[in-house]
Amino acid sequence: MASCPAPSGLGGTPEGRECIVSSTAERRPRAAETAGGLLGAATLLGVLVAQAVVVSGIAALALVLPVWASALIVAAVLAAIAGVLVVAGKKQIARAVPPVPEQTVDSVKADVAEIKERAHR
Known part of the structure; x- marks a missing residue:
């Protein structure tokens, strides 16, 4: 990708607007990667919580059974x-x-x- 021109005044240039749109499009995959990582971590923690609940159930039953x-x-x-x-x-x-x-x-x-x-x- 060519380098983006420096902004000129408040209005900017058409090329500058294209660069902003282009850079926004380039950031979206990074945001998706971050979101995927967060969802993966949340899923892992959810599995750990489920395991803790199972162990708690076993411990509760162990009070009255072997x-x-x-x-x-x-x-x-x-x-x-x-x-x-x-x-x-x-x-x-x-x-x-x-x-x-x-x-x-x-x-x-x-x-x-x-x-x-x-x-x-």
Whole structure:
């Protein structure tokens, strides 16, 4: 990118405005990278919080049961929740995505027909 001209007066120059727009566009990917990093850190902390809640549940059950039994019960509950989420996710995918992409199939068939037609000329 060429260097931007120095601003002249309050109005500036058209080239100067282009440089401002260009530099703003260049900063956006950096902002997106920063936002992605922050979201990644928040996700990691969320996972750690979930682990702390699980350990707290095991500790609470360990007050009335042996620790191994408490851990087994909590693991079974988490496995059941995971199973329900898998079934729900599979149903959502089945509804959202057709097994065969109809538009793509139609487009490819049209392309093949056109190629055959041009080959026979």
